[in-house]
């Protein structure tokens with residue numbers, strides 16, 4: 359096997375065996391603790407620009423199938439694992455991990471001590487890294503460069519409107535890098551979904567006469583999307599709105615709140631969040647490196663709905679008088695538990711209620 363090296367900005371170098379495309383790659387090094395779901399993770403557009411370390415020791419044992427893709431491409435810049443399984447066993451498998459990475463032009467390193475690597479990320483919190491074929495100490499600072507969030511989002515948003523489903527309720531999905539499972543949830547609830555590029559204006563969206571708006575997940579630092587705070591606010595003032603992950607962060611920012619980088623983020627399939635009105639704890643799927651700053655939330659306009667049980671961070675907010683809610687976790691799951699799927703039901707109930715009110719006011 360060809361040797362490959364993972365060079366960290368903090369100075370450590372790990373040597374491993376190179377799988378997939380043999381291409382030098384740079385990105386922020388992050389880790390996910392889920393035991394399964396490597397395919398969903400690799401294709402989640404929120405990972406764009408990041409090098410993903412799998413904490414679970416063996417990756418690839420059920421192969422790659424055609425059903426668990428969260429987007430059409432592999433989104434991560436590269437993957438790091440302890441042990442790759444090259445002989446998958448699953449009736450739906452169409453490729454091995456290495457074959458898929460090679461097809462997609464994405465690099466991977468295996469036989470890496472991922473436990474040591476995760477300890478370094480936890481210690482230094484934000485670590486950029488490079489996968490290279492030759493160790494070199496002359497790596498110039500410019501090669502560690504990070505793409506802007508706008509650049510990252512541009513690579514994953516739909517190029518033009520896409521309409522899916524023929525249901526009665528029309529949801530416009532403002533696409534910063536949506537996961538397919540979000541659309542699947544809406545389609546399962548008999549919606550028609552129009553997926554629009556994140557640059558679509560409020561006026562253009564109004565022409566589509568939506569019943570509700572969903573602001574998607576996506577890569578990067580939400581603060582860099584400041585140009586979109588005002589449209590997000592205007593849309594949420596007009597239509598029932600649900601924000602998921604990046605969408606949650608953008609809603610908080612649009613209403614004057616703030617976000618900050620977390621020590622090393624929440625990425626995994628078992629993050630407990632507490633619903634503050636009921637005290638009920640739900641186990642959620644998560645993938646984020648930023649959080650909404652609690653003190654920055656306008657508490658006259660918004661109430662806090664969810665908190666992370668491990669670190670108390672904000673996991674959800676809800677407007678006190680308008681039908682606007684957002685969650686930091688992923689109610690669509692994939693990977694991870696679907697215990698929070700009721701968030702979609704609540705949102706669609708608000709959408710229906712608003713539509714019935716509108717019909718009644720026309721007829722009275």
Ligand SMILES: NC(=O)CC[C@H](N)C(=O)O
Nearest residue numbers: 575576603604646647648
């Ligand atoms: N899944 C997401 O939407 C991630 C949001 C944002 N990029 C973060 O890391 O916090």
